[in-house]
Amino acid sequence: MYLHCRSKDDDLGQHVLAVGKDQEWSFRDNIGDTTLFWCTLDAASWEFKFEIYSAKRDTKCTSQCNRSIRSDGAYFWNQLDQVWEKRFSWNIHL
Secondary structure (H helix, E strand, C coil): CCCEEECCEEEEEEECCCCCCCCCCCCCCCCCCCEEEEEEECCCCCCEEEEEEECCCCCCCCCCCCCCECEECCCCECCCCCCCEEEECCCCCC
16 A cells, blocks of 8 residues: 655655555644645555645544554544544545
8 A cells, every 4th residue: 555645835746655564753733723634545557646634624632642553444533532433434445
């Protein structure tokens, strides 16, 4: 699976992720809380683009913003409630 994430100002580059592996990066929200990162996921001749982080939307993400890419969709960790929330749906074979 290929994952390429970026914002308006920062390109985090393309990463190859094997099943069970992770990718980590850090950043700070800008002053106006308009920080937005999006990713393109390429897997098995399939492409999907989605917002991986939005300062206005991801208010339940305080110190770490964990995401899990699974065969049925993308899950975001709700740190306050300690649960995974499915945000995007798809059906691919990873």
